Amino acid sequence: MTDAAPKVAKPHHAGHRERLRERARGGGLTHLPDYELLELFLFRSQPQGDVKPVAKALLARFGSLSAVLAASVEDLMTVRAEDSKGRMKGVGAETALDLTALHEVSRRVVREPAARRPVISSWTALVSYVRVALQHEPREQFRVLYLDKKNQLQHDEILNRGTVDHAPVYPREVVRRALEVSASAIILVHNHPSGDPTPSRADIQMTKQIVEAARSLGVEVHDHLIVGREGVSSFRQLGLM
Template sequence: MSDAADNPQKPLPHHAGHRERLRHRARSAGLTHLPDYELLELFLFRSQPQGDVKPIAKALLSRFGSLAAVLAASVEDLMTVRTEDTKGRTKAIGPETALDLAALHEVAQRVTKEEATKRQVISSWSALLAYVRVALQHEPREQFRVLYLDKKNQLILDEIQNRGTVDHAPVYPREVVRRGLEVSAAAMILVHNHPSGDPTPSRADIDMTKQIVRAAQSLGVEVHDHLIVGREGVTSFKQLGLM
């Protein structure tokens, strides 16, 4: 019998050549033309050099709802995502892939923060809003942070004051102001997120803000604004006339 008969050629997997075809389309048409799952595939090629990553990309988007939410997910949450191959075998997102995705989110935060703070914060407001959305829009727990500014309204410190539950993060006005004095801040911007997605201020948010403003004013520190971040947008207390 011939060698071909003795060694029949193994059929190629259905995804054979997909990576190069996707890369070619990205190069020729541009990355902006790719749907979210294909853009995610391109990144996953790095952490998973073999196999079909399209099911992984689609499973991630299905689990978290959007590309931004995928990148904002914790390493632990990313590793809960499971896919199934054509033979019914279950595959989990590994720690390397999860860490790569978390690193990409950190890169996005640093890039938007750099853009927001390379000039006076209050004169680059759109960049500041972009930064706080990247940082907090998909945070699963409520987080309260303060941007401390100098006399030129340039950022001295972006500090997380407290992390809480899905609907509450304890805030201590005296601690917020005390920290401002420690770093010689002349002003501050308060920021926290609503994991529910709705950035509408609660009665407790309004009362807490008034307490911080009073404490800060007594010590000569100005509170420029309080921003609440949700999946539906960012709310400004100043624009709402609440301060």
């Protein structure tokens, strides 16, 4: 009599994908922790193997789910983790593209309420939009929201990208572009990669210059918003304009 073939132990993650999908299909999406939501997306770009270590490594590297989605393709591809078999697994180009595409979907979804109604009457939607767009940007980015006569969002344009603490802005360029797109009003927006949205002296001075240049040509500056991980500051609410 020959000995029975030894049983091969199944990896601990065997069946995990289907179990997780079953929980999601059963209405449990809202109860899933962030790393399991990430796993659901990673299943598509990494059809085999254990992706839980990669999902957890992404959250550890960037600090939050929103920061993972806002990360650049290049930064995402630096993340690596050890799988259940002791092999190093990383975020490839396809996975990184999937995650950045999801961020773009999120940005467009939150933009819709701000674009459909007058910005002044949908301020909460506007703040949500600029936070998704800018709160995790690693370098300063200066944007201008151009509004029509009904104060509806007409264009959202990046006028400049800068360093970790400075994005040069030229008031004439801001106003010139407003005239080109026939905007009646504008909202200035930029981010502070440090996380603190408190306006600096340079921010206040630059805003005054843009307000004066715009006023001389009949363009109103409604506000200047500074976005940080800690929140959004409004110059108008702070009494700075």
